[in-house]
Amino acid sequence: MRGLWTVERVRAAEERVMARVPDGALMRRAAFGAARVALGMLTGPRRRVGLLVGAGGNGGDALWAGHYLRRRGVAVSAVLLRPDRAHAEGLAAFLRAGGRVVDRLGEVDLVVDGIVGLSARGPLRPDAAEHVAAIDAPVLAVDLPSGIDPDTGAIAGPAVRADVTVTFGCLKPVHALADCGRVELVDIGLGPELAGPDLAELEDAEVGAHWPVPGRSDDKYTQGVTGIAAGSATYPGAAVLATGAALLATSGMVRYAGAAAEAVRASWPESICTGSITDAGRVQAWVVGPGLGTGLSAEGVLRAVLEAGVPVVADADAITMLANNPDLWDARDPGTPLVLTPHDREFERLAGPVGEDRVAAAKRAAARFDAVVLLKGNTTVLAGPDGRVLVNRAGGGWAATAGSGDVLSGLVGALLAARLDPLLAAACAARAHATAADLASRGAPIPASALLRAVPDAIRALRSG
Ligand SMILES: NC(=O)C1=CN([C@@H]2O[C@H](COP(=O)(O)OP(=O)(O)OC[C@H]3O[C@@H](n4cnc5c(N)ncnc54)[C@H](O)[C@@H]3O)[C@@H](O)[C@H]2O)[C@@H](O)CC1
């Protein structure tokens, strides 16, 4: 698992390390690492670097990096956004090494963004934004792209767009929640001072290792039977996609119950289809909601699923029904695992606006509903009712297509039926879903059925990752 630590935790760790190392040692270590990354980006014949230097430690890093770059023969100039508050030792070291202070960046081969780091609040101020708008070279952001909130990844106005971000000691939430380009981590010795992270991201190999595969003594029942209560006469496709995803995610069995039985049977002859949830037989987890509708009969289905006493993933129309009719919550036995998979508008119906802090919003809803909340996005935030938070970054945006959510809910359901921890089930499903989208797309738009067909390749890739 890759951990991510919030600013408050990073600062506390930094203070403990700083107390036992010489003054300025941490910054020099960080800046030396930044200079190495910058050198790696200077691949052309010309090596001219421009620094954008703000008022604090982030600007100090940039100036010290400029110092090390000068020592390797790079031409370095710096724009001081707040000359009166520029980092004094950093500026002295930069000037000693032959760095030049300029008014404008001019023609350079690389820009180092040292405008603001962990103390960032809000978007770039107008003067900084003007320099950033004029950039015409690759950008290396120091610690994080300036203008983006370090803890929430929120971008409320002008911000730096980084090709590479070099960060120090540990990853921070911004590195998963916003686009920071390629992220390089430089060790500055914070490790021993950092306890458990605030957020985490599963490695591909971990997802692969958790993925349920049949053992020698398994049969079709022992691996968990997934139930799909989705689709309708109007929307049979949602049922076909969710059932297909569950079938491709795990071995074992999938039961479909609902008005789209004929369409599901035609696409997936191996599924056990019935027209009604009361005839469905036993399952170890239910997927409810995609394409189900929100009428009285759909409410009856949702109630029956919640009363079944097995883990449930509630998506799409099921979320809308829970929002519109809070009495439905009473159908659920306390403590029965529930995974809610809202996009932002569904989240808003259920728990109010997401706002700028997606992690806080997901945590709040997870605690309130005693459920895992999978808040969809390019970075999906997954919060457990116990306070754990995982994030999943999608490579591209290719999964943003109609029907893609139906596939995701089928994957989550199959992993719940296989008895994975609900937060883990949701996170593994999110990763497989994103991987399948990337594999299917290879640079071109894809429909959800293509994403679905790539699920086996995604699982293979994760299991060998
Ligand atoms: N504390 C340390 O020893 C270390 C600090 N490091 C660097 O120091 C940074 C933190 O330094 P500071 O705490 O001095 O703060 P920053 O350099 O992040 O910010 C400096 C000042 O910028 C201003 N500011 C805030 N938001 C702004 C905005 N949107 N636009 C323009 N200006 C804004 C504020 O007045 C703030 O005090 C880290 O991000 C990292 O780059 C690293 O060298 C590692 C070691």
Ligand SMILES: [K+]
């Ligand atoms: K920065």
